Amino acid sequence: MEKRTALVLGASGLVGQEVTRLLLASSRYQSVTVLVRKKLDWKHEKLRQQLVDFAALEQYESVFSVHDVYSCLGTTIKKAKTKENFWKVDYEYTMSAARLSQQKGVHNFLTVSSIGANPRSIFFYSQVKGRVEEDLKKLSLQGLHIFRPSLLLGEREEVRLGERVAEKFFGIMPFLFTGPLHKYRPIAAEQVAKEMCKAALRDMRGVHIYESNDIANMQ
Structure with missing residues (x-):
């Protein structure tokens, strides 16, 4: 069986960290390259860290000669400071x-979008995610896999008060996320990462979209 190679963008983020760990532990991958602004405190025989300027990714085109690219880039308005x-980060770099x-x-190009992604949304965050999805579909990628998780659960480096409150709320009253609201149930970043890795190994051509509740129910 052919050994695969992978490239991860956003390896320091919640989903990106999980994806990288899974790829390094997988016997199916012989090498994993992560694009980073500063070196991660990780060591592994299969891991290669490439320092990059994400605003000039074209300068590093050679590292894209891999089987699978996992794009886990993403930020928040609070962290980015401005909509621009x-x-x-979320549109241009992706x-x-x-x-x-x-x-x-x-x-395979696998990317993390968001539940509610819609270029016509009244919310800027969802608008941007929707635009990214639309424009990705216009490319001629062999396999495009778009994952739309709801609130991501996991340990982040930075504290996001709104997400912490939502996590507590879900923990106390999970029964509220049933019926039509089931798709909004928070989901573990590890679960999203696992399904991304599985999707890559299936090597399916065309465009594939994975909604949050579908990801949660995958085996």
């Missing part, structure tokens, strides 16, 4: 990575 900076993946003939 948010757009740059699209640059996708175009390079297309050029290099990557088998």
Whole structure:
């Protein structure tokens, strides 16, 4: 069986960390490259860390010669400070990575979007996620896999008060997330990462969208 190679963007984030750990532990992957602004405190024989300027990804096109690209980039308006900076990270960096993946003939481009992604949404966050999805579909990627998780559960480096409150709320009253609200149930970042890795190994061509409740119910 052919050993695979992977590239991860956003390896320091919640889902990106989980994806990277799973890839390093997988016998199916012989090497895992992560694109980072500063070196991560990780050591593994299969891990390669590439310092990059995400605003100039084209300078690092050679690292996109892999089987699978996992795009786990993402920020918040609070962290980005402005809508322009948010757009740059969530839209421009993701699209640059996708175009390079297309050029290099990557088998699978897997990306983390969000529940409610819609370019016509009244919410800027959802608008941007929707625009990214629309424009990714216009590319000629061999396999495009879009994951739309709800609130992500996991240990973050930064404290996000709203998410902490939502986690507590879900823990106390999970029964509220039933029926039509089931799709909004919080989901573990580890679960999203696992399904991303499984999707890559299935090597399916075309566009595939995974809603949050579907991800949670996958085996």
